[in-house]
Amino acid sequence: MTSKLSLRILGLVLCCAAAIPGLGTVAARAQSVVVMVNGEPITNFDIEQRSKLNRMSHKNDSRQQVLDDLIDEKVKIKEGKKYGVNPTDSDIDSSYATMASRMRMNSAQMTKMLAAQGIRPDTLKSRIKAEMVWGSLVRGRFKDSLQVSEREIQAQLKGGDDSKAVESYEYQLRPIVMIVARGSDSVDARRREAEQLRGRVTSCAEADRLFKALPNAAIRGTVVKTSADLPPALRDILDKTPVGHLTAPEVTKQGIEMVALCGRKQSTADTPRKREIREKMFADKFQAKSKEYLQEVRKAAMIEYR
Structure with a gap:
């Protein structure tokens, strides 16, 4: 029964296509093999x-x-x-x-x-x-x-x-974030605080102690990057930053961010x-x-x- 019904439907479709001028020709042309x-x-x-x-x-x-x-x-x-x-x-x-x-x-x-x-x-x-x-x-x-x-x-x-x-460096970095609530008007005050703290830090050990004890702040684990891994602007900043010191504070979505440069040495990497x-x-x-x-x-x- 199903087979007969399918055949009837197919026949009806073909008849309708033939009844519409040009439709069968267009369909055939579209599906015609070129190669x-x-x-x-x-x-x-x-x-x-x-x-x-x-x-x-x-x-x-x-x-x-x-x-x-x-x-x-x-x-x-x-x-x-x-x-x-x-x-x-x-x-x-x-x-x-x-x-x-x-x-x-x-x-x-x-x-x-x-x-x-x-x-x-x-x-x-x-x-x-x-x-x-x-x-x-x-x-x-x-x-x-x-x-x-x-x-x-x-x-x-x-x-x-x-x-x-041809000079390549390996950098040991510890990202730091001082959290600022969204919509807060304390961004400038938090940035000034970051600048003051930055001036006190001369080693990564100091940075670790300071930011772990500071409320609404975090210092992350060491991240190792080579020159080829970093954008030119950041490489330039890191090359000018003394080892043990922090980069300048930057406002981001997370708050005020800095990076502690814990090590910099020449590398054979690209x-x-x-x-x-x-x-x-x-x-x-x-x-x-x-x-x-x-x-x-x-x-x-x-x-x-x-």
Whole structure:
């Protein structure tokens, strides 16, 4: 009974579609296959969906560019399966949620935003999957050739005014907060109190005793950071602060904050400049290897235009 009813409903839908001029033609055109990639179809609908997604990020790629991207993604995913790189739905959903959070949304809100532009969430998830697969493949298969040596970094540093940039420090820090209630008009008074206390502290042991005994104040445990971990403005402040002393009071959401500098020593860790060079060189090597590998994989793929 159910089977017969389903067939009747299907027949009714098809008849209605045929009765509306052009509707059947539009649907067929949207789902018509443009190219087969290793036995998997890419349709006009896929191209239209990706074009809409690209326009949301202000990319006005031509139809052929969009098609090429979709072909590349098909061959990337096929290559990944060959080497056992196949993200689960959970992995993809997690990456989708992370992308949404960077836009200050949750997954449901981003799905709703995409739907408002006529875009299915699977359109974005397909791109995410291809990027995850390809990133893992290139890093895994060509790990050694992507490494950036110290010699390469030093070669980049030579000839430039990077004498200071090659110095790296390790800082031992103890954050301090003097709590100020929200909406309180005592911020200025609390700041003056912080300045007075700052002048009395000449060691971290003194800071520990003082702020542990002070009402509405806290001194946290030691945090170790290197030059590359800190923003330039904070590095500059710490380099000018004597060891055992406090940085100038700063008003934050928590109250009045300072940092006790408990130690500063030269380190072999990357400096900010060296890290910047290392990341740039790695990105360049990755891009070159990715392009070369993709050309190789695409040549071996079965791509049939319709």
